[in-house]
Amino acid sequence: MRNPLILLSLAWLASCGPDGQTANTENAGATRVTGEILYRGHCADCHAGGVPRAPHRDMLGLMPAEYTLSAMNDGVMRVQSAHLTIDERIAIAEYLSGAPLSENTYLPPPKCDAAHTTDVNRLRPWQGWGGDPWNSRFAGSDQTAIHAGTIPDLELKWAVKMPGGTRARSQPMFAGNKMFVGGADGRLMTIDAETGCLIRQFQARAEMRHAAFVDGTGEDMRLYFGDLLGHVYALDAVTGDLIWTDRADPHPGATITASPVVHGDRVFFAVSSLEVTAAADPEYGCCTFRGSLVAYDKFSGEKIFQTYTIDSPAVPRGRNDLGTRLFGPSGAPLWASLAVDRKRNRIYAGSGENYSSPGTDRSDAVIAFDMTSGEIVWTMQALANDVWNMACMSDDPVVLQACPGENGPDYDFGAGIMYVERPGKADLVVAGQKSGDLFFLNPDTGDIITKRKIGRGGIQAGIHFGMARDGNVLYVPVSDFPDGREPIELARPGMFAVSLDNGDIQWFTRDPDDVCRGRDFCTPGISAAATAFDGAVMAGSMDGHLRAYDRETGEVIWSFDTAREFETLTGQVARGGSFG
Structure with missing residues (x-):
């Protein structure tokens, strides 16, 4: 019987920290x-x-x-x-x-017994962030027994406490009855999806913030992933042994947020950065990082190419009042998960803002790379001169000297780019921006075919982490999280269904505004990526509810509240909370 929990990950709960008890000594x-x-x-x-x-x-x-x-x-x-x-x-x-x-102790899930067996080939694996190399985020009958008819019967099967904090940034990934998920402390755990028992764990150097990508079959199955400090890894998915590792970029602020993707004999990693936060330190020389796409030989780990979103390294641009040298241009990180176009031999990536002036022509953009050479084929820049870093949030006049004069809105492409092949119709590249804008692009040229304003947008708002597709229906989650700026239009937090033919909205289901009821740090809106099933779509909201919506009407057909305590398999108590 197929595991009804495939792709749901209801049980991934953050650690419930101490309540500030008084020290006794x-x-x-x-x-x-x-x-x-x-x-x-x-x-x-x-x-x-x-x-x-x-x-x-x-x-x-x-x-x-x-x-x-x-x-x-x-x-x-x-x-x-x-x-x-x-x-x-x-x-x-x-x-x-x-x-x-x-x-502060953490107990991992109970180990599976010695007689435990695994079958990684029982179902087609969910690959990376999008479930497949083109990022559709659709789970069909060859991957799961979940569909619109079975969703109302879903119930919690087991719960496991996650290590290292109050969040779990790693999306669970499935291959057969194995589930792979990373913790905030850097461990990658292999879990039996039926029982929750621990098969094995691998200790990476830092937190994993995405979904691993599985490649190969049978005894030759491999896992690829990256970590918070910019290291990338290839593991044997059967034994858990390390095959190779590297640091994707030498910059000290480099990080891997996007899931990797495999095509042919290559694995591709998008490189982002933590430097955007370091800019708030007036003694830090902001900023020098450049986003990039890196291709490796998937077997040996040999680096084949690295293509930067900014052609030339940053140069000195003056000093602040403390004498700290400032640099630019910088930024245009790649933190949206990648999409593969096998027909055109291209890979599509979404970029973020520039960190320091001057603005460049590949920030806040969708970029098409040739998968053989790494050359950039085309760029669609949605917003020019979006130059911003965390110094712009300060009221300290010295810190503010690192805030670029543009002080842009920070409208990255963070949602995974999607490639859509449609027999008898035009192929599309689909991209969602934190501005709340939705784009349908021509894969050959990057020209805009359709542009729709879906959400209000903001620093952590708009279309944030990922859309899903079922046939000709595109599901678009919208956050519209309040970010302290004066809003110029009303927020539209919730789930949208959009036609891929023309971008028309088929339905919109607003997140309820009566769930938070004054709770601190609770807000309606969907920042997390959606997952589509036959006849339904599912997404977790920032109010702590995981909801499923009917494909045709948008009616909520099932809801599960995670913002509460759970008893885990070890007997420890863990607490759920916001998605996104």
Whole structure:
């Protein structure tokens, strides 16, 4: 019998952190006081609500100290924390979590017994972010027993606590009865999808923030993925052994957010960056990173080409009042998952904003690369001169000197690009932007065929992480998360169904506004990617509900609330929450 949980991942729950209990020893109390002083002096300006993208202090309090410390040591906050000693970082981490490092323990799922067997070929695997190389995000009968008729009967089967924090950025990926998912602490776990038992785990160097891509069959099946620090990996999917690894880009801020994709003998990785946040440090020389597409030999790990979104490296552009040298142009990261066009031998990527001036012609763009040479075939730039970084969110006049004069809206292409072949009709490249705009493009030229304004848009709004397709119907989730800016139009958070023929909206189901009921950090809207099934589409909302919608009418046919506590297979308590 096929596993009814395939592609749902209802059970992936973030760790439920300590509740800030009072320390019992004098040393612990002293550490807490020191941590509070350090936090107020070095962290509070951003994390007290002044910067919308920065997790609020209350959210940091839910994170284990290990996770916060890891973020400061070698994660997203390593630049901002570089001036702190290791003892100071530990003090901050323990103050925020409310417990010493030694008290934050994680128990992995129970191990499968020795007689456990796996069958990776039982069903067609879900590959990478989009389920297939062209990013359709459609799960048919050859992958799952889930469809519109079975969805109302879905119920929770098991729950597993995720390691290393209050979030799980890695989308689960399935091959037969195996599920592969990454934790915030860098471990990639192989789980039995029927029982939730742990088959094995691999320790990467940092957090995995996407879905692994599975390639091959039988005993020759491989997994490809990347991590927060820009490392890329190839694993044997059967044994879990490392085949090869590399760092995709030498820039210290390089990261891998997009899922890789395989075509022929090559695996392709899109390279993004954490430098956009480092720019808020007035002692950091913003900015020098350039987005890129990297191709490897999938068997040996030999790098075949690396094509940058900005042709030339950044050059000095002056100094701030502290004497820190500033650089540009930079940015145009690739963090949207890739789509393959086998007919034209192309791969399509979406780029983000420039980090520093001047603006370049491949930021906020859809870019077509030749898969053999890496040459750029065409570029469709949706918004020119969108130059922005986190310094623009500050009210400190010295920090603001790193904010580009353009101070753009930050309208990246973050949703995975989709390639659509339609027998008897024109092929399409489909792209959704954080501006809320939806584009249908000519795959041969990049010319815009159709453009529709779907959502209001914003820094973390509009079309954020991914759409799904079922035949001629395109499902478009919209976030429209409030970002502190003065809105110029009404938000439209929810699910849209759009015709691929002309871009017309067939239906729109707005997220309910009575779920959050004043809860902190709760808002309606769909930031997460959608997944389509026969007759229905499913997506998780920022209000914590996973909802399924009828293909024809948009009616919600099933809903599951994850914003509550769950007892896991180990007996530990974990808590769900927002999707996206």
